[in-house]
Amino acid sequence: MEYAFVRGIEQFLYREARLLDEGKFQEWLDLFTDDVRYWMPMKTTRDATSSAETTDKELAFFDDRKPTLSLRVKRLTTGMAFAEDPPSRTRRIISNIEIDALSDKEVEVYSNFLVYRTRLESVEDTYVGHRKDVLKEVDGSWKIAQRKMIIEQNVLASNNLSVFF
Amino acid sequence: MEYAFVRGIEQFLYREARLLDEGKFQEWLDLFTDDVRYWMPMKTTRDATSSAETTDKELAFFDDRKPTLSLRVKRLTTGMAFAEDPPSRTRRIISNIEIDALSDKEVEVYSNFLVYRTRLESVEDTYVGHRKDVLKEVDGSWKIAQRKMIIEQNVLASNNLSVFF
Amino acid sequence: MEYAFVRGIEQFLYREARLLDEGKFQEWLDLFTDDVRYWMPMKTTRDATSSAETTDKELAFFDDRKPTLSLRVKRLTTGMAFAEDPPSRTRRIISNIEIDALSDKEVEVYSNFLVYRTRLESVEDTYVGHRKDVLKEVDGSWKIAQRKMIIEQNVLASNNLSVFF
Amino acid sequence: MLTNEEIRKLVDVETGDVARKIFVDPDVYQQELARIFGRCWLYVGHESQFKNNGDFITTYMGEDPVIVIRDGAGKINVLLNSCRHRGMKVCRKDEGNARSFVCSYHGWSFSNSGELLAVPREEVAYCNGIDKGDLGLLRPAQVDTLHGMIFANWDPDAPSLNEYLGDMKFYLDLMADRMEGGIELIGGVHKWIIDGNWKLAADNFVGDMYHVPVTHGSAVGIGIRKPWGDDGYQISPGNGHGFGGEFGGLAEGEGVATPYTPFIKKVRENLEKDKGDYVSKIVPIGHGTVFPNFSFLDTMRFRTFRVWHPKGPNKMEIQAWCVVDKALPDELKAAVRQQYIFTFGPSGVFEQEDGENWSQCTAAAAGWRGRQDNFNYSMGLGREREASEVLGHDLPGKIGGMWSEINQRAMYRRWRDLMAAESWSDLA
Amino acid sequence: MLTNEEIRKLVDVETGDVARKIFVDPDVYQQELARIFGRCWLYVGHESQFKNNGDFITTYMGEDPVIVIRDGAGKINVLLNSCRHRGMKVCRKDEGNARSFVCSYHGWSFSNSGELLAVPREEVAYCNGIDKGDLGLLRPAQVDTLHGMIFANWDPDAPSLNEYLGDMKFYLDLMADRMEGGIELIGGVHKWIIDGNWKLAADNFVGDMYHVPVTHGSAVGIGIRKPWGDDGYQISPGNGHGFGGEFGGLAEGEGVATPYTPFIKKVRENLEKDKGDYVSKIVPIGHGTVFPNFSFLDTMRFRTFRVWHPKGPNKMEIQAWCVVDKALPDELKAAVRQQYIFTFGPSGVFEQEDGENWSQCTAAAAGWRGRQDNFNYSMGLGREREASEVLGHDLPGKIGGMWSEINQRAMYRRWRDLMAAESWSDLA
Amino acid sequence: MLTNEEIRKLVDVETGDVARKIFVDPDVYQQELARIFGRCWLYVGHESQFKNNGDFITTYMGEDPVIVIRDGAGKINVLLNSCRHRGMKVCRKDEGNARSFVCSYHGWSFSNSGELLAVPREEVAYCNGIDKGDLGLLRPAQVDTLHGMIFANWDPDAPSLNEYLGDMKFYLDLMADRMEGGIELIGGVHKWIIDGNWKLAADNFVGDMYHVPVTHGSAVGIGIRKPWGDDGYQISPGNGHGFGGEFGGLAEGEGVATPYTPFIKKVRENLEKDKGDYVSKIVPIGHGTVFPNFSFLDTMRFRTFRVWHPKGPNKMEIQAWCVVDKALPDELKAAVRQQYIFTFGPSGVFEQEDGENWSQCTAAAAGWRGRQDNFNYSMGLGREREASEVLGHDLPGKIGGMWSEINQRAMYRRWRDLMAAESWSDLA
Numbered sequence A, B, C: 001m002e003y004a005f006v007r008g009i010e011q012f013l014y015r016e017a018r019l020l021d022e023g024k025f026q027e028w029l030d031l032f033t034d035d036v037r038y039w040m041p042m043k044t045t046r047d048a049t050s051s052a053e054t055t056d057k058e059l060a061f062f063d064d065r066k067p068t069l070s071l072r073v074k075r076l077t078t079g080m081a082f083a084e085d086p087p088s089r090t091r092r093i094i095s096n097i098e099i100d101a102l103s104d105k106e107v108e109v110y111s112n113f114l115v116y117r118t119r120l121e122s123v124e125d126t127y128v129g130h131r132k133d134v135l136k137e138v139d140g141s142w143k144i145a146q147r148k149m150i151i152e153q154n155v156l157a158s159n160n161l162s163v164f165f
Numbered sequence D, E, F: 001m002l003t004n005e006e007i008r009k010l011v012d013v014e015t016g017d018v019a020r021k022i023f024v025d026p027d028v029y030q031q032e033l034a035r036i037f038g039r040c041w042l043y044v045g046h047e048s049q050f051k052n053n054g055d056f057i058t059t060y061m062g063e064d065p066v067i068v069i070r071d072g073a074g075k076i077n078v079l080l081n082s083c084r085h086r087g088m089k090v091c092r093k094d095e096g097n098a099r100s101f102v103c104s105y106h107g108w109s110f111s112n113s114g115e116l117l118a119v120p121r122e123e124v125a126y127c128n129g130i131d132k133g134d135l136g137l138l139r140p141a142q143v144d145t146l147h148g149m150i151f152a153n154w155d156p157d158a159p160s161l162n163e164y165l166g167d168m169k170f171y172l173d174l175m176a177d178r179m180e181g182g183i184e185l186i187g188g189v190h191k192w193i194i195d196g197n198w199k200l201a202a203d204n205f206v207g208d209m210y211h212v213p214v215t216h217g218s219a220v221g222i223g224i225r226k227p228w229g230d231d232g233y234q235i236s237p238g239n240g241h242g243f244g245g246e247f248g249g250l251a252e253g254e255g256v257a258t259p260y261t262p263f264i265k266k267v268r269e270n271l272e273k274d275k276g277d278y279v280s281k282i283v284p285i286g287h288g289t290v291f292p293n294f295s296f297l298d299t300m301r302f303r304t305f306r307v308w309h310p311k312g313p314n315k316m317e318i319q320a321w322c323v324v325d326k327a328l329p330d331e332l333k334a335a336v337r338q339q340y341i342f343t344f345g346p347s348g349v350f351e352q353e354d355g356e357n358w359s360q361c362t363a364a365a366a367g368w369r370g371r372q373d374n375f376n377y378s379m380g381l382g383r384e385r386e387a388s389e390v391l392g393h394d395l396p397g398k399i400g401g402m403w404s405e406i407n408q409r410a411m412y413r414r415w416r417d418l419m420a421a422e423s424w425s426d427l428a
């Protein structure tokens, strides 16, 4: 893979993470295609040999299309989204980026994340997991066309999931 | 260093990490040479100015050659490795990769890691440390010929070390 | 951006982190220009919509120029810096590196960090945050001319800040 | 143990004052584990989770881990998930199918109905004769079901589930028995931890419509529901249970609408023909709690069950499910599922705020000065009426307005009485 | 509750033995929350933080979260940060400006002087008549100030701030009232957590010069101060308060010097003309603690205020500020700020070691054998004199040498008396 | 404090029932710190760790941190690692060499035999006369050794180590005194934390062969040992101590074999000539515990010592070492080391499962219902014989089969008696 191509994708993910960390939610939302699925199934302990994920007929921590994802972002501007008002402090470590080029204009990207968030005085959460994205080139820029995320927990160790992944 | 060369090594480490995170232990094992040493000394508090590691005449958290490393992997298939049955959920953040080319076919690679694991409902461990690997090219692919790992803890804060690093 | 250029900067940051993790504080200090500002403001909860940082008229966790930064390093050799004697064990995950080239010889670099430190037997701290550095090329090598750092906490969850970022 | 007298001072149902202490005090909490969770009927699962013999889930009764399993004879068993030998969890999974459980410590094996089947090397190790019949997994004294909802009770002297539910049963029928085939759970369970006392959640669901327009006001802001009127009710059928909502059904609105709403209206119309005109007023039956810690939401958009498992005075584990009528068409099930995930669960645009509030309530009430004060449950005091007066049809229970804390007062009265009583007979 | 007798055994002021138990025992800690933090005057902020009506900060009194706010009439209020309805924190910020606080749980709103302004849908929800006048935010029984330093006290029977400070006031004047316009805080507050009992910090600041040459010996190593002589003092003006330092002012030195030192000397000269020659000896007044948990440093290089908030027997939250004379030129303020950050706060080249020591002291004292022993506060026993004997001018209080634990003994005597007393009147 | 009577109810040695409460209850735990760890002989190190004067290690006695150090005169001292001034840890290292320890808080310095050597500025600070002779580091009342194993005891009234070990000494000789020069520890110590009560580990090592084929069954799966037969023993020499194993030596097997096995067989043959034919049956002596928390494994492949340090009812810190005969050839030492690391310690293919089991046992026993039950230690009840009957040679102690809980019953009897007794004399 060409260096510029790889770097373009890596920088895209870093920029995306930074938009979230800097609270630029609308700009972040614009990075998704209109038909995106934003899906976070849950890890369950069902098997002796693997950590099964909930299927798409089962519950998930997130399962949004663009309309509901947009509402989540809009919500933050209503003045009544108290779970993020005052806002959490977040920082995202994005690592282990692996790219499978499906075509010139479409790639599958694996990445691992550590999302650190604190809020108010001392509420502290660390979410570690991985993502599998499909990026598509639209008008010369990458857009996220699919995002599947997993947090490596069984009982989620947080008061809520009020941040994005 | 050539981009493709560097990227090859980075991707090798990411793929290796993903094999572990996805429970593909046999494939992971195949990434090691037959004469590999897989060694994790311990950090002790002995000096005023440095964090001494245990020597290779002293105890270690791991000190395997290929035969015992293979047995560790085989163990997971016995149906009686209860520490990993049901399996832990893990995710590995590999970062700060530095490469010293010893030759065209042999490199020394430094990397830092954060291995996150949870198991059952709420058991949670975060292992942070670093590794120094020697990779050798064997039949056109990299193999791990030496791995030295350190977890930056003194009293290990876990019920056990049932995952790989 | 050229690959070699980008890689040079990334490797610079990794090497810098490793100098700290290996306790080579004097060598680390030499990576800073003589007029460096080494500044870590604090995150406060003042607004409904953003996490304000303390201004440079307000308190900070660090606000050093080279002379005081040098004294911090010198302090570690006095034999009476008990907060680091015996020394902490640290490991730095540096990620999400983004580079803005201001010129051939000057770049602005964003990065996220996770600094893990333990000390004595079981004291454990994880500092997650981000940095914005200005690097300048001096005699063919990069030097850090400005460093602004943020830890994403409000009430700092540690006995002290005895390590560098 | 706090004495009867000490306990009685903590809850004043005449004024609606409830001591903050009960939300933060470790001694009160220990007493709750014994006198509330050790005696009350606790929800442990739904029959739709056990399609085949051997199907099981693991959950909690109070802080005790239990396995709920359908045995080889098709019977539902509730078993303490702790080996009788040295206490090891015999099952370390969330769910699955098992004929037996082999303990990972010494290999004692238990059938899926809890009997001790075998101990390794029994003859040589226990030739003195181990009484296997006496060493099966421990089990609650009583297990019973209602519309597939499985409840269990450690106390042999507790009243039957039927008696325990009392008049609440009448209303639970309206929630769980609306279509042929009854209800089922959508697969998967949301589990998460909130740094708050479990009663905050139970009291919130039992009668707290009042928080909705504020805590969940952002829902109006994003257009997924209309502003709230005043036209609703809280019904307290006794024994600490309660439910309430808007007349006509909770959660009408425009945004992100699904065809579930018109569908449920149809279902309701049929039901109304059978039962009477009150149905269109109070079905779906809104928010509610079956004392102590089983709650539900039954709205125009979805249904959810949830249990607030106590994990210490300042911590609870929430387990929450999405519930549908078995007969609901698949595409409606899918729509309900998506709607539910968007609005409830840890990332739900409604539920996010509950986590923030409950954790900060508990924190702020925990100081020395704070915990000397009371929480105020005076809303609607003196305006309680018979439900039948308002809704006709001999409907059982007391009723208050939508903005009333009638149900919380009843819940804390029940809590107080149970905490003070040495036994169920003492209570009566 | 430990009895009077049990408490008295813990502190022996004749020998300087103080039981380690008081630094680690959970029962002692709970009693402190009631009898120390529930009764004493606690520092909650400085008037310079409240420039405009509506300006507020949030902090703690003991473990209770409070809002300190200047109301619409310009008056400073201290308010328990917990809604009277269901306890929610009504303010979740560090600081800001507010006309009112709207609770995020059910929307009760409180004015910036604490009154309950409105409850949503009051008429329909509370037509029975809610007594809003009775449901304002809780507030300490007493609030008073000295040189802009705001103190509050939960206990209506506590002596006035003036009486409580007693002769310490004389010395606080020397610290806070040196220039026209008084003092102000530099913006921002260092907040951090130390795994140590709060009294270790209070006792360190009240009288522990003795640790300085060792704990902070690296300061000599890097040349930012000269080695310590023996020429100083500890003054115990009564009521458990105390302060001390080097004669001529703490923290003279060479390295990283700022023009603040010559400036403060000028200020001191003027003060001396007014007050007498003792001024040049004990101004700046060094380290000190106002019982129980408000401490300060007043040196030739900077001034700091800090509060040691208790967070359990083994944990404290430090809040620390940098204090300057309002009239100090801007460039000197900047220099003091930088000097302060370099030497104090969590990264301070002085303060780093305190965190290491206090956390390890607490850990090492917590074992079964360790906690049966005493800490030793015998230094300077029997050599206490009247301050006026040493410094003339009718200066109030007792005085010991710079290396003396006179102040700690007085602090623990006060602690013991308060812990044993049922009420303030009992104490007298 | 639980009363004598309350304690006695917790352990029934006739039936083998032991109340789960003792593994999770905080009050029981506090009482253990006083009555078990405050009175029993505790292992603190081995003489081979102290080659030179000044060599030291740090460890724990119960929860109290101690330094074990060889002083200038070559004598081993055990010292509470807490300064007599304000409790600071005077040594913050794992191991090293020191002539003295200078406290980092105020600089009091202590010799390597624990005397208070000097306090800074003594004359001016303490001219009243500090009694330095009285302020040395605290130390256990008794310290003694056996084959280089150092034990210490806080209680002056405790019996001597010899009397305390009783007949266990006979067997410890077989474990630690087999070759000229005795034993030594391989450098480095495995330290890790398990979320389980310390007694689970002590009881596991004292007599629990029964868990081995299940918990560690994967060892057969990977071919590093053969399946277990029934041919072994558990010996209970009294005072709560115990050990057991397979006749002929634990841990024979094929995979990953080392030349240590044939070597130890040779050693054993020599020993047998001296002592008698029982040696080949019970040497190496298998698994064992010296009451309360010092355990060992002595197998055909390696030897290990370990201490289960209590860290609360639900938590222990394991410290574990690999032990070899000093006279063992270097290459065999290396082989033993590698074998040990592969099988034991936190990553050991055997020991991984113990962590999983002990943590989940403790968790599952902690609920309200669970903790009312008992653990079952009935295995082998009524089949205990004199060891000499089975093995001849006047061997001391009682013996049970390999699959017997005889040793655990003896351990909990001892535990009960010590917990109930006010003093050692009370016990006798």
Ligand code: FES
Pocket (backbone or CB within 6 Å): D083, D084, D085, D086, D087, D088, D103, D104, D105, D106, D107, D108
């Ligand atoms: S604990 Fe289950 S078999 Fe022993």
Ligand code: FES
Pocket (backbone or CB within 6 Å): E083, E084, E085, E086, E087, E088, E103, E104, E105, E106, E107, E108
């Ligand atoms: S808790 Fe504040 S309005 Fe209800």
Ligand code: FES
Pocket (backbone or CB within 6 Å): F083, F084, F085, F086, F087, F088, F103, F104, F105, F106, F107, F108
């Ligand atoms: S605590 Fe050791 S010298 Fe003061």
Ligand SMILES: [Fe+3]
Pocket (backbone or CB within 6 Å): D204, D211, D212, D215, D216, D350, D351, D354
């Ligand atoms: Fe809600």
Ligand SMILES: [Fe+3]
Pocket (backbone or CB within 6 Å): E204, E211, E212, E215, E216, E350, E351, E354
């Ligand atoms: Fe200090």
Ligand SMILES: [Fe+3]
Pocket (backbone or CB within 6 Å): F204, F211, F212, F215, F216, F350, F351, F354
């Ligand atoms: Fe074992």
